[in-house]
Amino acid sequence: MAEQMRQHVRVAVIGSGFGGLGAAIRLRREGITDFVVLERAGSVGGTWRDNTYPGCACDVPSHLYSFSFAPNPAWPRSFSGQPHIRAYLEHVTDTFGIRPHLRLNAEVRQLRWDEERLHWEVGTASGDYTADVVVSAAGPLADPRVPEIPGLDSFPGKVFHSARWDHGLDLRGKRVAVIGTGASAIQIVPGIQPEAGRVTLFQRTPPWVLPRFDRPVSAAERWLHTRLPVTAALRRGVLWGIRELQVSNFTKHPERMRVVEKLALSHMRKAIADPALRARLTPDYRIGCKRILLSSDYYPALARPNVDLVASELAEVRGSTLVAADGTEAEADAIVFGTGFRVTDMPIAERVTGAGGVTLAEAWKGGMAALRGTSAAGFPNFLTVIGPNTGLGNSSMILIIESQLNYLADFMRQLDTLGGKAALDARPSAVNAWNRHVQRRMERTVWNTGCRSWYLDANGRNTVVWPGTTAEFRRVTRQVNLAEYQVLRPPRTPRRAVSAATTEAAR
Numbered sequence: 001m002a003e004q005m006r007q008h009v010r011v012a013v014i015g016s017g018f019g020g021l022g023a024a025i026r027l028r029r030e031g032i033t034d035f036v037v038l039e040r041a042g043s044v045g046g047t048w049r050d051n052t053y054p055g056c057a058c059d060v061p062s063h064l065y066s067f068s069f070a071p072n073p074a075w076p077r078s079f080s081g082q083p084h085i086r087a088y089l090e091h092v093t094d095t096f097g098i099r100p101h102l103r104l105n106a107e108v109r110q111l112r113w114d115e116e117r118l119h120w121e122v123g124t125a126s127g128d129y130t131a132d133v134v135v136s137a138a139g140p141l142a143d144p145r146v147p148e149i150p151g152l153d154s155f156p157g158k159v160f161h162s163a164r165w166d167h168g169l170d171l172r173g174k175r176v177a178v179i180g181t182g183a184s185a186i187q188i189v190p191g192i193q194p195e196a197g198r199v200t201l202f203q204r205t206p207p208w209v210l211p212r213f214d215r216p217v218s219a220a221e222r223w224l225h226t227r228l229p230v231t232a233a234l235r236r237g238v239l240w241g242i243r244e245l246q247v248s249n250f251t252k253h254p255e256r257m258r259v260v261e262k263l264a265l266s267h268m269r270k271a272i273a274d275p276a277l278r279a280r281l282t283p284d285y286r287i288g289c290k291r292i293l294l295s296s297d298y299y300p301a302l303a304r305p306n307v308d309l310v311a312s313e314l315a316e317v318r319g320s321t322l323v324a325a326d327g328t329e330a331e332a333d334a335i336v337f338g339t340g341f342r343v344t345d346m347p348i349a350e351r352v353t354g355a356g357g358v359t360l361a362e363a364w365k366g367g368m369a370a371l372r373g374t375s376a377a378g379f380p381n382f383l384t385v386i387g388p389n390t391g392l393g394n395s396s397m398i399l400i401i402e403s404q405l406n407y408l409a410d411f412m413r414q415l416d417t418l419g420g421k422a423a424l425d426a427r428p429s430a431v432n433a434w435n436r437h438v439q440r441r442m443e444r445t446v447w448n449t450g451c452r453s454w455y456l457d458a459n460g461r462n463t464v465v466w467p468g469t470t471a472e473f474r475r476v477t478r479q480v481n482l483a484e485y486q487v488l489r490p491p492r493t494p495r496r497a498v499s500a501a502t503t504e505a506a507r
């Protein structure tokens, strides 16, 4: 990167989903305007720009799955669809003046910490930057995971991932194979069933599914939320409170989840009359250890005559024949992979090189870990939004994002208070202590005791979920505790790592 070609900014934000846009808005609110939002795509929206499959919608009610500081009284449904959520994010971008900060088609290819100058070198597809602080909001579910299936190359039809829907596929009369039964697949099946000739669903593991009480938001409700914003806040508060009360069932009393299993089984019985199909759809693990899925049209779609369930994973493709691990064969014209995302091995981690030339992927080889879900040791002035152990099993990720934005704001304030050129690097001891605390609490949770899921990494450790309430997460991210960081100064002044105690005394 040629020095003269680089623009210096105080903060570089990566990504323009809820996380990146939220960070941008928060920075402006803190009076910081010297920042850019680097986005690899041609528009904002993250998840809600990329996922355009039929039936795509949120599974946390819209009035909770939105920014607290940007309520939308006009949500059309209790669980609004992707076009509305995307439009909301475009609207938020304009309302909060984020447009001038956007650098679209600017995929971040490389981030390198300069230990002498105490800044990040940021190489993107459309120009290079240096930045004092980097906020990585590259998304926990942004990079599709497609399994390697022998013979897939021999398939003559269209093949794509749920997050890269090919709208050139005319579904009418087509035989479509859907691979996987996660949150996206259970929306896709009812989304395409009415049009497709035949849908074959390959199921490795049956999910637990509860009804989704989706309904249009009435004109009267929308009028009330517009004229009396307190009613929208109240609605949000109730939705939040209900989910907070459920958390201890996941974290401390997984045995209580049996009641919820009964509800899910009765939900299935209502739609599936065939006992053999019911048996294949009945999970054999504790509800809640994988994400509980919400749908009122998944089971009815499976009961339709043009839908087949193969209760086995896809093992091989031979031309247009798909072969499951149990030997079942099905013919298809198109394959849709609803097989999830690279969650525990985020690609951005391979591109970030911190102190001592170590990449974040190398630092996280034994499992992702970051102080308060945000700061990894050896990566100064680098904050991850939706970092390790910040995921939720039952509530809105926007609550987590907003808590991390509080942390970001305080991080920036602390840097200001230190004065001069300074950087904050999480102490390894603090990261380890935080991680031990989180992992200890994880032991009893349903996520660790109930089954093997995508929440667990290659070492069987849960580095994805937050084992507490969102209120608790908000509390622990309200302020940066300087004692948990080393304060770095440029070597010429002279180079030193001021102990937190010294720094505290100086403040």
Ligand SMILES: Cc1cc2nc3c(=O)[nH]c(=O)nc-3n(C[C@H](O)[C@H](O)[C@H](O)COP(=O)(O)OP(=O)(O)OC[C@H]3O[C@@H](n4cnc5c(N)ncnc54)[C@H](O)[C@@H]3O)c2cc1C
Pocket: 014, 015, 016, 017, 018, 019, 020, 021, 038, 039, 040, 041, 044, 045, 046, 047, 048, 051, 056, 057, 058, 059, 060, 065, 106, 107, 108, 109, 137, 138, 139, 140, 141, 142, 184, 348, 385, 386, 395, 396, 397, 398
């Ligand atoms: C189909 C679907 C439905 C979901 N429904 C819900 C729900 O109902 N409730 C809920 O709480 N959560 C839900 N989630 C989770 C959802 O991902 C989060 O709620 C939230 O949208 C994450 O926001 P984000 O900004 O962190 O990430 P994203 O929205 O994924 O945004 C990340 C952005 O970073 C960009 N990016 C990535 N790498 C780079 C790079 N190297 N350079 C530049 N830009 C880069 C991406 O292009 C993207 O725009 C859902 C996820 C999916 C996939």
